[in-house]
Amino acid sequence: MVSLNYTTYYPDEQKYISLFPADPSKTPEEVKVQQEKIRGLIAVAMEGGDLPKDPRKVKAEDRKTIRRANRSLLRSVSLASGQEAADSGSETSGNEAGEDADPENIEDDEFFA
Helix, strand or coil, X not given: CHHHHHHHHCCCCCCCCCCCXXXXXXXXXXXXXXXXXXXXXXXXXXXXXXXXXCHHHCCHHHHHHHHXXXXXXXXXXXXXXXXXXXXXXXXXXXXXXXXXXXXXXXXXXXXXX
16 A cells, blocks of 8 residues: 555655656666655555555545645655755745646746746
8 A cells, every 4th residue: 555655645846756667677776765765754654644544545635635734744755865845945825736726816926927
């Protein structure tokens, strides 16, 4: 079940590391170490009740709630792997990117500048 939680709750701030690469023998050791760190943190979160022990029983709409509730855990995964969160320090709301965006403020977004 750790593998399923890995794919479901993998930190958005990081480039995804596939659990099943096309040629595992070509995967650099540092990538394997990073993947094991992430898997370990997810396993600890599952044991602590922060992530579901059986994610197959979680409704799709509840996944966002779980992700939001564990945002700091998921960021710690990013930091533990040596990467800084892409939006650290610039968070304007508690929402994930694009979630519940206010269409009135879209034109003021720096993306459209």
